[in-house]
Amino acid sequence: MVPLNWYLMLSAAVFSIGVFGFLTRRNIIIMFMSVELMLNAVNISLVAFSHYLQDLRGQVLVFFIVTVAAAEAAIGLAIIIALFRNKATAHVDDMNEMKG
Amino acid sequence: MPLVMPDLRPIAPEIVMTCLALFILVADVFIRRKETLALLSVLGVAVTAFAFALPGVLNTTFGGMFISDGYSMFFKIIFALNVILTVLISVKYLDVEKVNFGEYYALILFATLGMMIMASAGDLIVLYLGLELMALSTYVLAGFIRYDMKSNEAALKYFLLGSFASAFLLYGISLAYGLTGTTDLGRIAMTIEQQGLAGKPALTMSMILIAVAFSFKIAAVPFHMWAPDAYEGAPTSITAFMSVGPKAAGFAVIGRVFLMAFPMVRAEWVTIFIPIAILTMAVGNIVALSQTNIKRMLAYSSIAHAGYALLGIITGTPDGLASMMNYMLIYAFMNMGAFAVIIMLRSEGFKGDTISDYEGLSKTHPLAAALMLVFMFSLTGIPPTAGFMGKFYIFMAAINAGYTWLVIIAVIFSAISAYFYLRIVMYMYMKDPKETVTLTTSPSMGLALAITTVAVLAIGMFPAKVVYLARVAFP
Numbered sequence: 001m002v003p004l005n006w007y008l009m010l011s012a013a014v015f016s017i018g019v020f021g022f023l024t025r026r027n028i029i030i031m032f033m034s035v036e037l038m039l040n041a042v043n044i045s046l047v048a049f050s051h052y053l054q055d056l057r058g059q060v061l062v063f064f065i066v067t068v069a070a071a072e073a074a075i076g077l078a079i080i081i082a083l084f085r086n087k088a089t090a091h092v093d094d095m096n097e098m099k100g
Numbered sequence: 101m102p103l104v105m106p107d108l109r110p111i112a113p114e115i116v117m118t119c120l121a122l123f124i125l126v127a128d129v130f131i132r133r134k135e136t137l138a139l140l141s142v143l144g145v146a147v148t149a150f151a152f153a154l155p156g157v158l159n160t161t162f163g164g165m166f167i168s169d170g171y172s173m174f175f176k177i178i179f180a181l182n183v184i185l186t187v188l189i190s191v192k193y194l195d196v197e198k199v200n201f202g203e204y205y206a207l208i209l210f211a212t213l214g215m216m217i218m219a220s221a222g223d224l225i226v227l228y229l230g231l232e233l234m235a236l237s238t239y240v241l242a243g244f245i246r247y248d249m250k251s252n253e254a255a256l257k258y259f260l261l262g263s264f265a266s267a268f269l270l271y272g273i274s275l276a277y278g279l280t281g282t283t284d285l286g287r288i289a290m291t292i293e294q295q296g297l298a299g300k301p302a303l304t305m306s307m308i309l310i311a312v313a314f315s316f317k318i319a320a321v322p323f324h325m326w327a328p329d330a331y332e333g334a335p336t337s338i339t340a341f342m343s344v345g346p347k348a349a350g351f352a353v354i355g356r357v358f359l360m361a362f363p364m365v366r367a368e369w370v371t372i373f374i375p376i377a378i379l380t381m382a383v384g385n386i387v388a389l390s391q392t393n394i395k396r397m398l399a400y401s402s403i404a405h406a407g408y409a410l411l412g413i414i415t416g417t418p419d420g421l422a423s424m425m426n427y428m429l430i431y432a433f434m435n436m437g438a439f440a441v442i443i444m445l446r447s448e449g450f451k452g453d454t455i456s457d458y459e460g461l462s463k464t465h466p467l468a469a470a471l472m473l474v475f476m477f478s479l480t481g482i483p484p485t486a487g488f489m490g491k492f493y494i495f496m497a498a499i500n501a502g503y504t505w506l507v508i509i510a511v512i513f514s515a516i517s518a519y520f521y522l523r524i525v526m527y528m529y530m531k532d533p534k535e536t537v538t539l540t541t542s543p544s545m546g547l548a549l550a551i552t553t554v555a556v557l558a559i560g561m562f563p564a565k566v567v568y569l570a571r572v573a574f575p
Contacts, residue, residue, distance in 0.1 A: 015271060018267070053281045055282075057277065064225060072232070079243050097253050098333055
């Protein structure tokens with residue numbers, strides 16, 4: 001049986017990759033994908049905890065996270081498309097109408 | 101296992117609100133005049149407010165997942181007021197911005213529903229769902245002026261950083277779940293006490309992650325980067341909505357989670373929140389000094405106000421929490437009022453959102469200038485306005501809890517804030533008008549201004565009633 005710690009390390013690694021990607025990449029779609037990566041890292045740890053605790057709550061939460069992530073993707077892409085129609089770019093450094 | 105029907109009375113307000121939001125969404129297809137939808141929304145929220153007073157509404161249901169108590173009820177009153185005032189100030193404004201669509205009303209009702217669920221959450225899962233319902237609706241609202249690049253940009257920044265923050269919240273929740281084996285706030289506290297988990301690094305980590313996520317929601321420094329851009333770019337009515345509702349909801353969950361789930365490790369989360377509160381007051385007030393756009397200035401002001409309200413959480417006493425709730429209610433009135441005046445200045449072909457647009461307003465529109473004066477005094481905290489009373493109770497609670505040094509810092513920053521609030525007053529009363537400003541008025545706008553002005557002055561002069569409400573509301 002795979003020990004719980006391995007899952008947690010995997011989850012922490014994926015989460016860190018997500019955070020790193022969000023902070024360093026400048027393409028909106030890639031930043032958005034990094035956030036999805038972070039959410040899935042959380043899912044890994046929740047399912048692992050749920051399995052080792054023999055408790056269903058964790059998996060219930062995973063279902064909700066997956067559902068909300070889908071809704072979030074729909075809204076995020078809609079915002080990106082609305083933006084793309086006004087200014088054909090997917091680069092955050094070009095979003096500089098407001099400063100200060 | 102027999103399936104027991106849960107007691108539905110405690111969630112009656114949420115059920116009414118859900119039906120109302122869905123009804124508005126469908127009615128939008130059939131009703132051509134969108135003002136009717138605004139009227140229906142206001143009436144529907146009034147019905148929801150009646151549901152607050154139904155018998156049996158103050159109870160816990162769904163196995164402790166949903167808590168309807170005085171604390172959540174007080175916040176729900178703030179949310180109801182927030183949505184009513186927002187609808188009142190947006191009716192004419194949406195026409196001016198040429199985005200008069202019915203989804204607007206459905207979305208702010210859904211956002212309010214999310215806030216209500218957050219305030220009542222007794223379980224981290226419910227809390228997360230409420231938070232996302234609120235956040236997703238607000239992202240769309242921030243980008244509601246589709247053809248405007250600034251509005252798109254506001255929505256995008258709000259969306260990216262908001263979803264980044266929710267990932268942190270979820271990671272914190274998963275750690276807390278793994279450690280305690282439950283997501284129920286009460287049982288988390290019990291497990292921490294019974295198994296002596298206090299001081300474990302994983303628990304501290306989980307608390308830090310949750311605190312970071314909530315700090316994003318209330319726009320506390322150093323997690324405030326999204327706020328000025330989102331507030332400046334969003335439609336002004338939504339800026340008003342965002343600066344009151346989600347902030348109050350954020351404070352509601354901070355109070356709930358940290359005092360209900362983590363009371364055993366209070367010393368640790370207080371050390372997280374004290375630097376955040378000091379930085380929030382400092383950055384909010386100092387950066388606001390150099391702003392030329394009034395929406396952006398009020399965004400920094402809203403950041404600073406979150407810093408004051410955090411003092412109420414830091415005290416951890418019932419008095420401190422009551423003063424925080426009280427402050428949120430007062431802030432709702434004075435901020436809504438200030439934004440209502442800003443919206444009045446917006447007319448076809450005239451933005452009216454830079455501070456210099458207010459030059460000589462007292463000569464061209466004395467009433468609007470006088471109202472703005474009241475709200476600016478209140479935001480500064482000058483008696484006899486409500487803002488003074490709000491700050492007074494927070495500072496008193498903090499002093500009683502032994503945080504005198506923190507109050508001294510807060511008072512110093514509060515004095516700095518007088519500069520940028522009163523600068524607007526100075527522009528309005530001591531400068532000559534440069535160009536003629538036409539006000540966009542409507543009966544609903546007048547009503548909103550009347551409600552906010554009367555409330556700001558009445559709470560300022562007779563605060564006892566509200567303070568009492570907040571105090572008894574606390575369990």
